[in-house]
């Protein structure tokens with residue numbers, strides 16, 4: 001019976017968190033959509049052309065009502081490709097999903113979260129990519145059996161010749177649950193160590209304002225904002241960031257926000273749940289110490 | 299080497315969005331070339347400067363979108379195509395169908411997009427055009443080298459990088475970091491005024507309005523997020539006391555440790 005097909009990604013044979021999030025919302029929807037949740041993965045190096053062919057074959061076999069992807073780099077690479085092949089639409093980067101009157105309804109942040117669009121996806125399957133961190137992982141629910149799709153032996157036009165893996169321990173802001181971000185208040189590149197030390201102690205990723213990226217203090221992979229990444233971690237700590245509208249657009253949907261700024265009038269305080277007026281060069285090291293102590297006590 | 303660059307015309311990133319019905323209230327809004335499309339355009343111009351050929355800028359949008367094309371011509375694009383229509387009521391696949399049909403009318407080796415339109419925040423149109431044209435795609439590109447009959451492309455993925463080799467024609471979606479976009483020169487602005495913009499309708503491309511507008515992904519409502527009022531503010535002049543209070547918040551309220 002047609003149900004929900006979820007394209008999953010594995011790391012060392014285990015489902016990635018973003019895939020478990022997509023599976024969790026799929027299970028919630030399954031009651032109203034009807035049918036089973038089928039989890040599929042391609043356990044080989046990613047190729048747009050090969051994975052699209054493998055997934056297309058599975059969609060034709062299963063004929064799902066809904067097809068979900070994790071909103072990761074590869075999920076967002078593949079979803080539009082397969083949608084165009086099937087002649088259906090995609091709602092991308094959704095943070096809410098519901099099955100209403102026989103159709104998939106999705107909410108998606110637009111203008112980097114300055115507004116929210118609710119859309120209805122007509123056509124079958126209805127496709128959506130799920131924004132990382134937006135759908136809680138159902139703890140306790142057993143991971144379903146993941147069907148490994150056969151990799152088609154097609155000649156591809158594009159080939160990955162090398163993958164440069166991140167430095168050990170580095171977490172991407174796209175998927176991080178905690179982000180510690182620094183801005184121009186850091187004064188110079190070397191002072192990013194204040195941010196890195198706290199991020200490391202707390203187990204989070206390092207974020208940045210555009211001012212510091214443009215100054216060359218840190219790589220643009222770390223930029224949060226309207227022209228960086230839009231993130232929604234559980235906890236976002238901003239230090240030495242003024243809170244320009246383009247920065248707020250990228251982080252104001254974080255569940256908890258702490259801001260450290262020496263200017264009590266800084267715009268960042270308008271979105272902060274906890275605002276600390278003070279000098280980041282004093283507060284960050286003290287906080288890093290406290291976090292280390294707290295972790296050590298466990 | 300010929301390139302086509304797809305340009306979307308979007309509200310300025312500083313704009314505060316106002317809602318009118320199911321869409322954005324455009325009154326008083328300043329529109330700009332979507333920031334990622336600027337990296338796409340710059341790359342195409344650099345390739346043209348090194349290897350010759352044309353850079354055709356292409357947009358699907360209302361009358362005002364012609365300004366975006368003029369801006370791109372002033373920076374160094376050599377040709378411009380404007381498909382007129384209210385692209386805001388078309389879904390990404392509808393837009394992709396229009397752009398793919400227009401791209402087919404001009405010679406090209408590379409087709410450039412932004413990694414996402416600022417505003418729609420979709421990141422869909424580029425890969426959809428690639429599929430419709432049967433081309434390979436490389437998304438979120440930070441480096442591009444054109445070799446003999448092939449390209450070598452760096453693609454950003456979660457905290458890592460992939461290096462991909464592809465044949466041409468190919469679709470590239472540009473990420474910040476690909477290059478440093480130039481400004482228009484006065485000479486460029488003057489020269490751009492003389493370049494005619496090839497203006498067409500959706501019907502001129504042999505497409506039906508009913509396949510492009512109000513399809514597949516339909517807007518139900520557009521809303522603004524609730525205004526945040528700002529939370530608690532504490533004095534950080536005693537760093538250790540402040541750090542303890544922050545830690546308490548992290549553990550008890552954010553439950554993140």
Ligand SMILES: Cc1cc2nc3c(=O)[nH]c(=O)nc-3n(C[C@H](O)[C@H](O)[C@H](O)COP(=O)(O)OP(=O)(O)OC[C@H]3O[C@@H](n4cnc5c(N)ncnc54)[C@H](O)[C@@H]3O)c2cc1C
Pocket residue numbers: 182183184185186208209210211212223224225226227228229239240241242243244245246247250260261262263266278279280281311333
């Ligand atoms: C098209 C466009 C797109 C953009 N996209 C983005 C984007 O995606 N992301 C983004 O971030 N920006 C973006 N911007 C830039 C944005 O407008 C701001 O310029 C930028 O966010 C400012 O960065 P900042 O807060 O680090 O620096 P500043 O605005 O200079 O703020 C520095 C802050 O540090 C504080 N400070 C200084 N010293 C200390 C200290 N010792 N302790 C504590 N606090 C201190 C100051 O009070 C100040 O508030 C964009 C701009 C444009 C035009």
Ligand SMILES: Nc1ncnc2c1ncn2[C@@H]1O[C@H](COP(=O)(O)O)[C@@H](O)[C@H]1O
Pocket residue numbers: 304305306307332334335356357358359385390393397410411412413414415416418419420421422423424
């Ligand atoms: N109406 C349009 N006209 C021309 N190009 C567009 C249009 N809409 C989107 N694009 C291109 O597709 C990219 C991705 O847009 P989107 O899928 O809306 O995020 C943009 O950066 C543009 O390069």
